[in-house]
Amino acid sequence: MAIPKVCGIETEYGIQSVGPGDANPIAASSVLINAYVAELQRRVGWDFEDESPGNDARGFAREDAPEVETHLVNAVLTNGARYYVDHAHPEFSTPECSTARQLVRYDKAGERVLTRSMEAAGRLLPAGEEIVVYKNNSDHKGNSYGTHENYLMNRAVPFARIVQHVVPHFVSRQIYTGAGKVGTEASAGGSADVAFQLSQRADFFEEEVGLETTLKRPIVNTRDEPHADAQKYRRLHVIVGDANLAEVATFLKVGVTAIVLAMIEDDWYGDRDLSLATPVRAIRQVSHDLSLSEPLDLAEGGTTTALGIQWELLELARKYADDRGLDCVGDEEAGQEVLRRWEATLHALETNPGSLANQLDWVAKRQVIEGYRERHGLAWSDHRLTAIDLQYHDLRPGRSLFARMPMERLVDEGEVIEAMTEPPRDTRAYFRGRCLQRWASSVAAANWDSLVFDLGSDPLRRVPMMEPLRGTAAHVDNLLAGCSSPAELLEQLGS
Protein backbone atom coordinates (compact mmCIF):
# COMPACT_ATOMS: atom_id res chain seq x y z
CA MET A 1 0.00 0.00 0.00
CA ALA A 2 1.12 3.49 -0.79
CA ILE A 3 2.20 5.46 2.25
CA PRO A 4 0.31 8.63 3.21
CA LYS A 5 1.13 11.45 0.84
CA VAL A 6 2.11 14.07 3.38
CA CYS A 7 2.68 17.22 1.36
CA GLY A 8 3.74 20.86 1.47
CA ILE A 9 4.45 23.82 -0.80
CA GLU A 10 7.40 26.23 -0.70
CA THR A 11 6.85 29.53 -2.49
CA GLU A 12 9.49 32.08 -3.39
CA TYR A 13 7.68 35.36 -3.84
CA GLY A 14 8.66 38.10 -6.24
CA ILE A 15 9.63 41.27 -4.33
CA GLN A 16 9.82 44.85 -5.48
CA SER A 17 10.83 47.99 -3.61
CA VAL A 18 8.88 51.09 -4.54
CA GLY A 19 10.20 54.57 -3.81
CA PRO A 20 13.59 56.19 -3.32
CA GLY A 21 14.99 53.73 -0.75
CA ASP A 22 17.32 50.76 -0.98
CA ALA A 23 16.18 48.44 -3.77
CA ASN A 24 18.32 45.50 -2.63
CA PRO A 25 15.90 42.55 -2.70
CA ILE A 26 17.73 40.64 0.03
CA ALA A 27 17.47 43.59 2.40
CA ALA A 28 13.86 44.16 1.39
CA SER A 29 13.03 40.50 2.05
CA SER A 30 14.64 40.77 5.49
CA VAL A 31 12.73 43.93 6.31
CA LEU A 32 9.51 42.29 5.22
CA ILE A 33 9.92 39.18 7.34
CA ASN A 34 11.37 41.00 10.34
CA ALA A 35 8.46 43.40 10.30
CA TYR A 36 5.98 40.53 10.41
CA VAL A 37 7.83 38.60 13.06
CA ALA A 38 8.39 41.65 15.21
CA GLU A 39 4.68 42.32 15.23
CA LEU A 40 4.05 38.76 16.28
CA GLN A 41 6.62 39.20 19.05
CA ARG A 42 7.58 35.62 18.68
CA ARG A 43 10.64 34.58 16.93
CA VAL A 44 12.45 31.29 16.70
CA GLY A 45 15.62 30.68 14.74
CA TRP A 46 15.66 27.91 12.18
CA ASP A 47 18.16 25.16 12.81
CA PHE A 48 20.34 24.57 9.78
CA GLU A 49 22.15 21.58 11.18
CA ASP A 50 21.77 18.69 8.81
CA GLU A 51 20.35 15.52 10.15
CA SER A 52 22.50 12.46 9.70
CA PRO A 53 21.47 8.82 10.09
CA GLY A 54 23.36 8.73 13.38
CA ASN A 55 21.00 11.32 14.77
CA ASP A 56 18.01 9.21 13.96
CA ALA A 57 17.30 8.24 17.52
CA ARG A 58 13.89 7.93 19.04
CA GLY A 59 13.05 9.86 22.16
CA PHE A 60 15.27 12.87 22.68
CA ALA A 61 19.00 13.21 23.07
CA ARG A 62 21.32 15.66 24.73
CA GLU A 63 23.56 17.26 22.18
CA ASP A 64 25.91 20.14 21.80
CA ALA A 65 24.62 23.46 20.65
CA PRO A 66 23.81 23.38 16.93
CA GLU A 67 25.13 26.04 14.61
CA VAL A 68 22.33 28.43 13.87
CA GLU A 69 22.60 30.85 10.98
CA THR A 70 21.89 34.32 12.17
CA HIS A 71 22.67 36.58 9.23
CA LEU A 72 19.66 35.41 7.27
CA VAL A 73 16.22 36.04 8.57
CA ASN A 74 14.57 32.80 9.48
CA ALA A 75 11.44 32.23 11.41
CA VAL A 76 9.32 29.29 12.33
CA LEU A 77 5.71 30.28 12.81
CA THR A 78 3.23 28.87 15.28
CA ASN A 79 1.34 27.24 12.41
CA GLY A 80 4.41 25.08 11.81
CA ALA A 81 5.47 26.96 8.67
CA ARG A 82 8.92 28.31 7.90
CA TYR A 83 9.24 31.91 6.73
CA TYR A 84 12.64 33.10 5.57
CA VAL A 85 14.87 34.79 3.04
CA ASP A 86 16.01 32.47 0.27
CA HIS A 87 18.42 33.91 -2.26
CA ALA A 88 16.80 37.26 -2.98
CA HIS A 89 13.20 36.35 -2.23
CA PRO A 90 10.94 35.95 0.78
CA GLU A 91 9.97 32.29 0.96
CA PHE A 92 7.09 30.69 2.79
CA SER A 93 7.10 26.93 3.33
CA THR A 94 3.80 25.56 4.51
CA PRO A 95 3.67 23.11 7.37
CA GLU A 96 3.28 19.45 6.49
CA CYS A 97 -0.30 18.72 5.42
CA SER A 98 -2.21 15.47 4.97
CA THR A 99 -4.69 16.41 2.23
CA ALA A 100 -4.84 18.64 -0.82
CA ARG A 101 -7.62 20.72 0.69
CA GLN A 102 -5.63 21.30 3.85
CA LEU A 103 -2.64 22.36 1.78
CA VAL A 104 -4.82 24.82 -0.15
CA ARG A 105 -5.70 26.33 3.21
CA TYR A 106 -2.08 26.66 4.35
CA ASP A 107 -0.87 27.89 0.96
CA LYS A 108 -3.53 30.60 1.12
CA ALA A 109 -2.51 31.37 4.73
CA GLY A 110 0.99 31.94 3.37
CA GLU A 111 -0.38 34.61 1.03
CA ARG A 112 -2.06 36.28 3.98
CA VAL A 113 1.20 36.22 5.95
CA LEU A 114 2.96 37.96 3.06
CA THR A 115 0.19 40.53 2.75
CA ARG A 116 0.33 41.27 6.46
CA SER A 117 4.12 41.49 6.20
CA MET A 118 3.82 44.17 3.52
CA GLU A 119 1.51 46.13 5.78
CA ALA A 120 3.86 45.72 8.75
CA ALA A 121 6.84 46.80 6.66
CA GLY A 122 4.85 49.78 5.45
CA ARG A 123 4.53 50.97 9.05
CA LEU A 124 8.32 50.92 9.43
CA LEU A 125 9.44 52.39 6.12
CA PRO A 126 9.75 56.12 5.42
CA ALA A 127 6.79 57.74 3.70
CA GLY A 128 6.81 57.10 -0.03
CA GLU A 129 8.57 53.75 0.26
CA GLU A 130 6.85 50.44 -0.04
CA ILE A 131 7.76 46.78 -0.42
CA VAL A 132 5.45 44.89 -2.77
CA VAL A 133 5.18 41.13 -3.08
CA TYR A 134 4.00 39.08 -6.06
CA LYS A 135 3.03 35.43 -6.06
CA ASN A 136 4.38 34.51 -9.48
CA ASN A 137 7.40 32.78 -11.00
CA SER A 138 8.82 35.06 -13.67
CA ASP A 139 9.85 38.66 -14.22
CA HIS A 140 9.28 38.35 -17.99
CA LYS A 141 12.98 38.98 -18.54
CA GLY A 142 14.28 35.45 -18.25
CA ASN A 143 14.52 35.26 -14.45
CA SER A 144 12.48 32.62 -12.67
CA TYR A 145 11.92 31.76 -9.00
CA GLY A 146 10.26 28.68 -7.77
CA THR A 147 7.19 27.18 -6.26
CA HIS A 148 8.10 23.72 -5.04
CA GLU A 149 5.79 20.94 -3.95
CA ASN A 150 6.92 18.16 -1.65
CA TYR A 151 5.40 14.72 -1.29
CA LEU A 152 6.32 11.92 1.10
CA MET A 153 7.20 8.71 -0.70
CA ASN A 154 8.36 5.27 0.21
CA ARG A 155 12.14 5.05 -0.09
CA ALA A 156 11.81 1.55 -1.55
CA VAL A 157 10.23 2.80 -4.79
CA PRO A 158 12.88 2.76 -7.55
CA PHE A 159 13.58 6.35 -8.59
CA ALA A 160 13.62 5.34 -12.26
CA ARG A 161 10.00 4.24 -11.96
CA ILE A 162 9.05 7.59 -10.44
CA VAL A 163 10.73 9.42 -13.31
CA GLN A 164 9.16 7.21 -15.99
CA HIS A 165 5.62 7.81 -14.84
CA VAL A 166 5.69 11.23 -13.27
CA VAL A 167 7.20 13.07 -16.25
CA PRO A 168 4.13 12.63 -18.50
CA HIS A 169 1.99 13.86 -15.62
CA PHE A 170 4.15 16.94 -15.02
CA VAL A 171 4.15 17.80 -18.71
CA SER A 172 0.39 17.39 -19.14
CA ARG A 173 -0.93 18.77 -15.83
CA GLN A 174 -0.06 22.28 -16.98
CA ILE A 175 -3.48 22.42 -18.61
CA TYR A 176 -4.96 23.01 -15.15
CA THR A 177 -1.95 24.04 -13.03
CA GLY A 178 -0.65 26.77 -15.32
CA ALA A 179 -0.81 30.31 -13.94
CA GLY A 180 -0.67 31.83 -17.43
CA LYS A 181 1.93 34.16 -18.92
CA VAL A 182 2.01 36.84 -21.58
CA GLY A 183 4.80 36.08 -24.08
CA THR A 184 7.68 33.65 -23.80
CA GLU A 185 11.15 33.59 -22.26
CA ALA A 186 12.34 30.38 -23.87
CA SER A 187 15.89 30.88 -25.04
CA ALA A 188 15.59 28.24 -27.73
CA GLY A 189 12.85 26.80 -29.86
CA GLY A 190 12.03 29.73 -32.11
CA SER A 191 8.78 30.44 -30.30
CA ALA A 192 8.95 34.20 -30.30
CA ASP A 193 5.41 34.32 -31.64
CA VAL A 194 3.86 33.00 -28.42
CA ALA A 195 1.39 35.68 -27.31
CA PHE A 196 0.10 33.91 -24.22
CA GLN A 197 0.94 30.54 -22.69
CA LEU A 198 -0.42 28.29 -19.97
CA SER A 199 2.57 28.18 -17.65
CA GLN A 200 4.88 30.67 -15.97
CA ARG A 201 7.60 28.07 -15.68
CA ALA A 202 7.66 25.86 -18.77
CA ASP A 203 10.10 28.15 -20.60
CA PHE A 204 12.75 27.49 -17.96
CA PHE A 205 13.05 23.70 -18.10
CA GLU A 206 15.97 22.28 -20.03
CA GLU A 207 16.53 18.75 -18.73
CA GLU A 208 14.38 15.75 -17.92
CA VAL A 209 16.12 14.72 -14.68
CA GLY A 210 18.74 16.39 -12.52
CA LEU A 211 19.85 17.92 -9.25
CA GLU A 212 19.87 21.55 -10.31
CA THR A 213 17.15 24.03 -9.43
CA THR A 214 18.63 27.30 -10.69
CA LEU A 215 20.38 26.35 -13.94
CA LYS A 216 19.45 23.72 -16.51
CA ARG A 217 16.30 23.12 -14.52
CA PRO A 218 15.06 19.51 -14.71
CA ILE A 219 11.45 18.37 -14.93
CA VAL A 220 12.22 15.87 -12.17
CA ASN A 221 14.49 17.18 -9.44
CA THR A 222 16.65 14.63 -7.68
CA ARG A 223 17.34 16.55 -4.48
CA ASP A 224 17.38 13.93 -1.78
CA GLU A 225 16.74 15.49 1.59
CA PRO A 226 13.94 13.51 3.18
CA HIS A 227 13.66 15.67 6.32
CA ALA A 228 12.46 12.43 7.87
CA ASP A 229 13.73 8.90 8.48
CA ALA A 230 15.95 8.44 5.42
CA GLN A 231 15.78 4.67 5.65
CA LYS A 232 12.04 4.70 5.11
CA TYR A 233 11.17 7.86 3.27
CA ARG A 234 11.90 9.97 0.26
CA ARG A 235 10.67 13.54 -0.15
CA LEU A 236 9.87 14.07 -3.81
CA HIS A 237 10.86 17.67 -4.43
CA VAL A 238 8.79 18.95 -7.35
CA ILE A 239 10.16 22.13 -8.88
CA VAL A 240 8.19 22.15 -12.12
CA GLY A 241 4.97 23.77 -10.90
CA ASP A 242 3.61 27.31 -11.07
CA ALA A 243 2.55 29.42 -8.11
CA ASN A 244 -1.22 29.28 -8.11
CA LEU A 245 -3.58 31.83 -6.65
CA ALA A 246 -6.70 29.94 -7.74
CA GLU A 247 -7.64 27.49 -5.00
CA VAL A 248 -9.07 24.96 -7.44
CA ALA A 249 -5.78 24.95 -9.35
CA THR A 250 -3.74 24.33 -6.18
CA PHE A 251 -6.21 21.65 -5.11
CA LEU A 252 -5.88 19.78 -8.42
CA LYS A 253 -2.12 20.29 -8.62
CA VAL A 254 -1.58 18.68 -5.23
CA GLY A 255 -4.49 16.24 -5.15
CA VAL A 256 -3.92 14.69 -8.56
CA THR A 257 -0.15 14.55 -8.13
CA ALA A 258 -0.54 12.79 -4.78
CA ILE A 259 -2.77 10.14 -6.38
CA VAL A 260 -0.40 9.73 -9.33
CA LEU A 261 2.51 9.23 -6.91
CA ALA A 262 0.49 6.70 -4.91
CA MET A 263 -0.18 4.75 -8.11
CA ILE A 264 3.53 4.84 -8.95
CA GLU A 265 4.38 3.66 -5.45
CA ASP A 266 1.97 0.71 -5.80
CA ASP A 267 3.28 -0.04 -9.31
CA TRP A 268 -0.25 0.43 -10.60
CA TYR A 269 0.79 1.42 -14.11
CA GLY A 270 1.83 -2.15 -14.91
CA ASP A 271 2.88 -2.16 -18.56
CA ARG A 272 1.19 1.13 -19.31
CA ASP A 273 3.87 3.56 -20.42
CA LEU A 274 2.93 7.14 -21.26
CA SER A 275 6.56 8.23 -21.62
CA LEU A 276 7.05 11.07 -24.06
CA ALA A 277 9.67 10.95 -26.78
CA THR A 278 10.96 14.46 -26.00
CA PRO A 279 9.64 15.63 -22.62
CA VAL A 280 11.51 18.95 -22.52
CA ARG A 281 10.14 19.90 -25.92
CA ALA A 282 6.72 18.62 -24.91
CA ILE A 283 6.52 20.75 -21.75
CA ARG A 284 6.85 23.86 -23.93
CA GLN A 285 4.56 22.52 -26.61
CA VAL A 286 1.83 22.00 -24.04
CA SER A 287 2.37 25.39 -22.42
CA HIS A 288 2.34 27.21 -25.75
CA ASP A 289 -0.77 25.48 -27.10
CA LEU A 290 -3.97 27.22 -26.01
CA SER A 291 -6.06 24.85 -28.14
CA LEU A 292 -4.97 21.97 -25.86
CA SER A 293 -4.74 19.75 -28.92
CA GLU A 294 -1.03 19.77 -29.79
CA PRO A 295 0.07 16.22 -30.64
CA LEU A 296 2.89 14.97 -28.41
CA ASP A 297 5.17 12.16 -29.58
CA LEU A 298 5.11 9.09 -27.37
CA ALA A 299 8.31 7.14 -26.76
CA GLU A 300 6.54 3.94 -27.79
CA GLY A 301 5.48 5.54 -31.07
CA GLY A 302 2.27 7.35 -31.95
CA THR A 303 1.04 10.56 -30.44
CA THR A 304 -1.24 11.79 -27.69
CA THR A 305 -2.22 15.16 -26.22
CA ALA A 306 -1.96 16.65 -22.75
CA LEU A 307 -5.67 16.06 -22.31
CA GLY A 308 -5.27 12.50 -23.57
CA ILE A 309 -2.60 11.79 -20.95
CA GLN A 310 -4.73 13.28 -18.18
CA TRP A 311 -7.81 11.25 -19.24
CA GLU A 312 -5.71 8.09 -19.18
CA LEU A 313 -4.34 8.92 -15.74
CA LEU A 314 -7.85 9.57 -14.49
CA GLU A 315 -9.01 6.21 -15.78
CA LEU A 316 -6.07 4.50 -14.08
CA ALA A 317 -6.84 6.40 -10.89
CA ARG A 318 -10.52 5.39 -10.92
CA LYS A 319 -9.55 1.74 -11.12
CA TYR A 320 -6.89 2.28 -8.48
CA ALA A 321 -9.43 3.89 -6.17
CA ASP A 322 -11.87 1.01 -6.68
CA ASP A 323 -9.21 -1.58 -5.99
CA ARG A 324 -6.97 -0.01 -3.37
CA GLY A 325 -8.93 2.90 -1.96
CA LEU A 326 -7.60 6.42 -1.49
CA ASP A 327 -6.79 6.56 2.20
CA CYS A 328 -3.22 7.54 1.31
CA VAL A 329 -4.39 11.02 0.25
CA GLY A 330 -6.12 11.67 3.57
CA ASP A 331 -9.21 9.53 3.42
CA GLU A 332 -11.60 8.07 0.87
CA GLU A 333 -13.80 11.17 0.71
CA ALA A 334 -10.80 13.47 0.21
CA GLY A 335 -9.60 11.25 -2.62
CA GLN A 336 -13.01 11.02 -4.28
CA GLU A 337 -13.29 14.81 -4.15
CA VAL A 338 -10.06 15.03 -6.14
CA LEU A 339 -11.33 12.51 -8.71
CA ARG A 340 -14.62 14.37 -9.18
CA ARG A 341 -12.94 17.74 -9.62
CA TRP A 342 -10.34 16.27 -11.91
CA GLU A 343 -12.93 14.72 -14.20
CA ALA A 344 -15.11 17.84 -14.29
CA THR A 345 -12.07 19.97 -15.07
CA LEU A 346 -10.87 17.76 -17.93
CA HIS A 347 -14.38 17.71 -19.34
CA ALA A 348 -14.61 21.49 -19.20
CA LEU A 349 -11.14 21.92 -20.71
CA GLU A 350 -12.24 19.73 -23.58
CA THR A 351 -15.60 21.35 -24.23
CA ASN A 352 -15.53 24.90 -22.92
CA PRO A 353 -12.28 26.04 -21.24
CA GLY A 354 -13.69 29.54 -20.73
CA SER A 355 -16.13 28.08 -18.20
CA LEU A 356 -13.15 27.56 -15.87
CA ALA A 357 -12.39 31.29 -15.64
CA ASN A 358 -13.45 31.24 -11.98
CA GLN A 359 -11.36 28.13 -11.21
CA LEU A 360 -8.03 28.10 -13.03
CA ASP A 361 -5.40 30.85 -13.07
CA TRP A 362 -4.46 30.68 -16.73
CA VAL A 363 -8.06 30.80 -17.86
CA ALA A 364 -8.90 33.70 -15.54
CA LYS A 365 -5.84 35.67 -16.58
CA ARG A 366 -6.34 34.98 -20.25
CA GLN A 367 -9.93 36.13 -20.12
CA VAL A 368 -9.12 39.55 -18.67
CA ILE A 369 -6.07 40.04 -20.87
CA GLU A 370 -8.03 39.14 -24.01
CA GLY A 371 -10.90 41.35 -22.88
CA TYR A 372 -8.61 44.27 -22.14
CA ARG A 373 -6.78 43.84 -25.42
CA GLU A 374 -10.00 43.90 -27.38
CA ARG A 375 -11.45 46.84 -25.48
CA HIS A 376 -8.42 49.02 -26.13
CA GLY A 377 -7.37 47.51 -29.45
CA LEU A 378 -3.89 46.65 -28.17
CA ALA A 379 -1.11 44.72 -29.86
CA TRP A 380 0.19 41.72 -27.90
CA SER A 381 3.45 43.59 -27.41
CA ASP A 382 1.70 46.39 -25.49
CA HIS A 383 3.20 46.82 -22.02
CA ARG A 384 -0.23 47.11 -20.47
CA LEU A 385 -0.86 43.43 -21.13
CA THR A 386 2.35 42.42 -19.37
CA ALA A 387 1.45 44.82 -16.58
CA ILE A 388 -1.90 43.08 -16.14
CA ASP A 389 -0.08 39.74 -16.05
CA LEU A 390 2.23 40.96 -13.27
CA GLN A 391 -0.48 42.74 -11.36
CA TYR A 392 -2.68 39.63 -11.36
CA HIS A 393 -0.16 38.28 -8.81
CA ASP A 394 0.21 41.45 -6.69
CA LEU A 395 -0.66 40.53 -3.09
CA ARG A 396 -1.81 44.00 -2.03
CA PRO A 397 -5.59 43.77 -1.69
CA GLY A 398 -5.99 47.21 -3.25
CA ARG A 399 -3.91 46.32 -6.28
CA SER A 400 -4.38 42.60 -6.82
CA LEU A 401 -6.26 41.80 -10.01
CA PHE A 402 -6.78 38.21 -8.88
CA ALA A 403 -8.61 39.50 -5.80
CA ARG A 404 -11.09 41.28 -8.07
CA MET A 405 -12.09 38.14 -9.89
CA PRO A 406 -15.07 36.04 -8.84
CA MET A 407 -12.93 32.98 -8.08
CA GLU A 408 -14.36 29.88 -6.49
CA ARG A 409 -13.19 29.29 -2.93
CA LEU A 410 -12.51 25.85 -1.50
CA VAL A 411 -11.65 27.01 1.99
CA ASP A 412 -13.40 29.40 4.28
CA GLU A 413 -11.54 32.70 4.80
CA GLY A 414 -11.92 32.32 8.56
CA GLU A 415 -10.11 28.99 8.36
CA VAL A 416 -7.36 30.62 6.31
CA ILE A 417 -6.85 33.35 8.91
CA GLU A 418 -6.78 30.74 11.65
CA ALA A 419 -4.17 28.79 9.65
CA MET A 420 -1.81 31.77 9.86
CA THR A 421 -1.20 30.86 13.49
CA GLU A 422 -2.68 27.40 14.10
CA PRO A 423 -0.90 24.24 12.90
CA PRO A 424 -2.52 21.31 11.04
CA ARG A 425 -3.73 18.77 13.59
CA ASP A 426 -2.76 15.57 11.83
CA THR A 427 0.96 15.84 11.05
CA ARG A 428 4.09 16.51 13.10
CA ALA A 429 3.60 20.21 12.35
CA TYR A 430 1.12 20.10 15.23
CA PHE A 431 3.82 19.35 17.80
CA ARG A 432 6.11 22.03 16.32
CA GLY A 433 3.38 24.63 16.25
CA ARG A 434 2.00 23.92 19.71
CA CYS A 435 5.46 24.00 21.30
CA LEU A 436 6.11 27.37 19.66
CA GLN A 437 2.76 28.70 20.80
CA ARG A 438 3.43 27.78 24.39
CA TRP A 439 7.19 27.89 24.85
CA ALA A 440 8.69 29.95 22.03
CA SER A 441 11.26 31.49 24.34
CA SER A 442 12.57 28.02 25.22
CA VAL A 443 12.79 26.78 21.66
CA ALA A 444 16.31 27.52 20.50
CA ALA A 445 15.77 26.24 17.00
CA ALA A 446 13.45 24.19 14.92
CA ASN A 447 13.74 22.13 11.79
CA TRP A 448 11.35 19.98 9.83
CA ASP A 449 12.54 16.92 11.70
CA SER A 450 13.54 18.25 15.12
CA LEU A 451 12.96 20.83 17.81
CA VAL A 452 15.83 22.10 19.96
CA PHE A 453 15.01 23.36 23.45
CA ASP A 454 17.10 25.68 25.58
CA LEU A 455 16.13 25.31 29.22
CA GLY A 456 18.74 27.69 30.49
CA SER A 457 21.52 25.99 32.39
CA ASP A 458 21.43 22.61 30.66
CA PRO A 459 22.93 21.90 27.24
CA LEU A 460 20.50 22.35 24.39
CA ARG A 461 18.22 19.39 24.01
CA ARG A 462 17.00 18.10 20.69
CA VAL A 463 13.69 16.35 20.14
CA PRO A 464 13.88 14.37 16.90
CA MET A 465 10.71 14.28 14.77
CA MET A 466 11.64 11.80 12.10
CA GLU A 467 8.10 10.56 11.48
CA PRO A 468 5.95 13.11 9.61
CA LEU A 469 2.76 11.53 10.95
CA ARG A 470 3.77 11.46 14.61
CA GLY A 471 3.33 14.43 16.86
CA THR A 472 -0.29 14.91 15.77
CA ALA A 473 -3.03 16.26 18.00
CA ALA A 474 -4.14 12.68 18.67
CA HIS A 475 -0.61 11.77 19.76
CA VAL A 476 0.45 14.73 21.84
CA ASP A 477 -2.56 16.74 23.02
CA ASN A 478 -2.80 14.83 26.30
CA LEU A 479 0.94 14.94 26.77
CA LEU A 480 1.07 18.70 26.19
CA ALA A 481 -1.94 19.34 28.37
CA GLY A 482 -0.20 17.55 31.22
CA CYS A 483 2.96 19.63 31.00
CA SER A 484 3.22 23.12 32.43
CA SER A 485 6.76 23.77 31.24
CA PRO A 486 9.15 22.63 28.50
CA ALA A 487 11.26 20.96 31.19
CA GLU A 488 8.29 18.80 32.09
CA LEU A 489 7.70 18.01 28.45
CA LEU A 490 11.29 16.91 27.95
CA GLU A 491 11.13 14.82 31.09
CA GLN A 492 7.97 13.12 29.84
CA LEU A 493 9.44 12.50 26.40
CA GLY A 494 12.63 11.12 27.87
CA SER A 495 10.96 8.79 30.32
Added chain:
Amino acid sequence: MAERELKKRPSTTRDEEVVEEAAPTSDKGEKLKAELDDLLDEIDEVLEDNAEEFVRNYVQKGGE
Protein backbone atom coordinates in the same frame (compact mmCIF):
# COMPACT_ATOMS: atom_id res chain seq x y z
CA MET B 1 -10.50 4.14 -25.90
CA ALA B 2 -10.25 5.22 -22.33
CA GLU B 3 -11.31 8.71 -23.24
CA ARG B 4 -14.58 7.60 -24.72
CA GLU B 5 -15.43 5.34 -21.83
CA LEU B 6 -14.92 8.17 -19.43
CA LYS B 7 -17.07 10.53 -21.40
CA LYS B 8 -19.88 8.03 -21.40
CA ARG B 9 -19.64 7.51 -17.68
CA PRO B 10 -22.87 8.75 -16.18
CA SER B 11 -22.31 11.21 -13.38
CA THR B 12 -24.44 13.77 -11.68
CA THR B 13 -21.86 16.45 -12.23
CA ARG B 14 -21.92 15.74 -15.93
CA ASP B 15 -25.71 15.79 -16.09
CA GLU B 16 -25.82 19.16 -14.41
CA GLU B 17 -23.29 20.54 -16.83
CA VAL B 18 -25.20 19.22 -19.80
CA VAL B 19 -28.35 20.91 -18.58
CA GLU B 20 -26.47 24.15 -18.21
CA GLU B 21 -25.00 23.91 -21.66
CA ALA B 22 -28.34 23.04 -23.23
CA ALA B 23 -30.15 25.96 -21.63
CA PRO B 24 -30.57 29.16 -23.64
CA THR B 25 -27.30 30.93 -23.08
CA SER B 26 -28.05 34.49 -24.10
CA ASP B 27 -29.03 35.70 -20.61
CA LYS B 28 -26.15 33.96 -18.97
CA GLY B 29 -23.78 35.09 -21.71
CA GLU B 30 -24.85 38.70 -21.30
CA LYS B 31 -24.47 38.51 -17.56
CA LEU B 32 -20.93 37.13 -17.93
CA LYS B 33 -20.09 39.83 -20.44
CA ALA B 34 -21.38 42.50 -18.07
CA GLU B 35 -19.29 41.05 -15.26
CA LEU B 36 -16.21 41.04 -17.45
CA ASP B 37 -16.91 44.63 -18.48
CA ASP B 38 -17.10 45.65 -14.83
CA LEU B 39 -13.86 43.85 -14.17
CA LEU B 40 -12.16 45.60 -17.09
CA ASP B 41 -13.43 48.93 -15.76
CA GLU B 42 -11.78 48.13 -12.44
CA ILE B 43 -8.56 47.15 -14.16
CA ASP B 44 -8.55 50.48 -15.94
CA GLU B 45 -8.74 52.11 -12.51
CA VAL B 46 -6.12 50.11 -10.62
CA LEU B 47 -3.61 49.22 -13.35
CA GLU B 48 -0.18 50.73 -12.70
CA ASP B 49 -0.16 54.24 -14.17
CA ASN B 50 2.93 53.86 -16.25
CA ALA B 51 2.72 50.29 -17.49
CA GLU B 52 5.91 50.48 -19.51
CA GLU B 53 8.00 51.71 -16.60
CA PHE B 54 6.36 49.28 -14.19
CA VAL B 55 7.12 46.33 -16.46
CA ARG B 56 10.67 47.55 -17.12
CA ASN B 57 11.41 47.98 -13.42
CA TYR B 58 10.05 44.60 -12.44
CA VAL B 59 13.35 42.73 -12.37
CA GLN B 60 13.90 39.76 -10.10
CA LYS B 61 16.92 37.71 -9.24
CA GLY B 62 16.65 34.05 -10.16
CA GLY B 63 15.78 31.94 -7.17
CA GLU B 64 15.43 28.38 -5.92
